[in-house]
Amino acid sequence: MPQSPGAPRVEAEITALQAAAYKFPTQDQPESDGTMEWSATTMVTVHLEAGGVVGFGYTYTDASAARLIADTLAGTVKGHSVLDPQAVWTAVRARMRNLGQPGLGACALSAIDAAVWDAKAKVLDVSLSTLLGQARPAIRAYGSGGFTSFDEDALRGQLAGWVEDGLRAVKLKVGRRPQEDLARVHAAREAVGPDVELMTDANGAYSRKEALALAQAFAAEGVTWLEEPVSSDAIASLAWLRDHGPAGLDITAGEYAWSPIDLRRLLEARAVDVLQADATRCGGVTGFLMADALCEAYDMPLSAHCAPSLHAALCCAAGRAVNLEYFHDHVRLETALLDGALTARDGVVAPDPSRPGLGLALKDADAARYAV
Ligand SMILES: [Mg+2]
Known part of the structure; x- marks a missing residue:
């Protein structure tokens, strides 16, 4: 009021x-x-x-x-x-x-x-989404996991499960055994079918030339997103990959930006096609809103990294937000330990405007057994 x-x-x-x-x-x-x-x-x-x-x-x-x-x-x-x-x-x-x-x-x-x-x-x-104001009532979510520790059956099962649950985009990890990555991407494509957006995340594992070769091969499988092909500290290499990589494949990074200035460095260097930001790292709600303002200024899409129950309200407020990462480990943890944790439905996550604040509360009794 x-x-x-x-x-x-x-x-x-x-x-x-x-x-x-x-x-x-x-x-x-x-x-x-x-x-x-x-x-x-x-x-x-x-x-x-x-x-x-x-x-x-x-x-x-x-x-x-x-x-x-x-x-x-x-x-x-x-x-x-x-x-x-x-x-x-x-x-x-x-x-x-x-x-x-x-x-x-x-x-x-x-x-x-x-x-x-x-x-x-x-x-x-x-609700926090009411306080911040909504650009949209819900945000598109992409399933994220596909760990390199999974065998092919586990990989296929997880990705296909998300599609069954209504998600229209999924991301798998690559980069641990680069020589196997194209086969893993191919298996992932088979598992989700031709119409689901397929995304990859190398967590900085590739060399620059290796990343370019794989970016081209991934693009041929319809992959649209290659996250941190090289370390996000290697800003010049990210920019080189963005310039030389296939047109249909976005180079993305930003999860290790700890401040608005870190985010600005990626933008100034023209290092990414989509800027990622994580409100649990880049300064909370305040920092995420700053990331959105930077994206507006640089004409850049914004994607939220992990922590889906926290990011839902923020992505609905952020004019530049295009999606949030529905990360397997965080979905499990938030569902188990937080009352009010959000679940993706019909491919989107929506904050609950009837719950004050973030709408989240720690389940003290459930959390106690995991206390450090
Ligand atoms: Mg990542």
């Missing part, structure tokens, strides 16, 4: 803040992509009290970020109003100047910022 000039502000000072971490194991066995293996996903949560509500935010990172938030950043956050997310964002960034703002620091900021926005919406008794 807008306040008239001179009217007293809603009382919404942050009086308490808690952080915690939950380590959630992979489904059956360790998983891998082109450059990493993992056996669990760690969610770091923030709960803050303000104005009679509890704001909830989260990120995916190492459990040590919970200590950073609770021991070092909580004192900076307390006393601010949740009505002023930008003030909290700026204060936390300043507090981390000598600690390191990227990486763990950016994840910590992101979880705090999401909790502040969640609390702000709850204080105003609206």
Whole structure:
């Protein structure tokens, strides 16, 4: 509810803040992509009290970020109003100047910022998507997994399952054994049929020339998306691939952008066809809205990386958003541990406007067994 000039502000000072971490194991066995293996996903949560509500935010990172938030950043956050997310964002960034703002620091900021926005919406008794304003009521989702640890049957089964569930785009990991990647892509195409958008993610595994050769071969299978063919730090190589690769295949990156300036570097270098951003890394809701503004300025589509239940409202608000990543591990974790977790239906994810804030709450009893 807008306040008239001179009217007293809603009382919404942050009086308490808690952080915690939950380590959630992979489904059956360790998983891998082109450059990493993992056996669990760690969610770091923030709960803050303000104005009679509890704001909830989260990120995916190492459990040590919970200590950073609770021991070092909580004192900076307390006393601010949740009505002023930008003030909290700026204060936390300043507090981390000598600690390191990227990486763990950016994840910590992101979880705090999401909790502040969640609390702000709850204080105003609206959903976050209502508070931000909607460019659209739902956002297209693409199934993401297809791990390099899967055998061909598991790969086919997962991708075909998403198509059965109504998703119209799916992404598989490539890059661990480049000599097998074209066969995996071919199997994936067979599994999903000719009409489903097929996407790939190399997680920076390829060399530049290797990536170009595979980009051309993938494009012949109708692949439309090659994410991080080389490391996203190799911005000049990404730009070279974007210039030399097949016209129908988008080069994408941005999941390791920790700040608006990181995102701007990819855009300035003309390194991507679609900019990816992750609100759990790039500065929360505030950072994601900045990513959208950058995409508007650079005439660039925006794609949300992972954390689908968090990104739904943000992608509906972001004018440049084209899709969000419905990532297998995060869908499992969010469904298991978060009340209000969102499920893709008819190929889209839609935030629930009837639930205040993000509409998400940690299931304390279910989460407790995974507490770090
Ligand atoms: Mg990726």
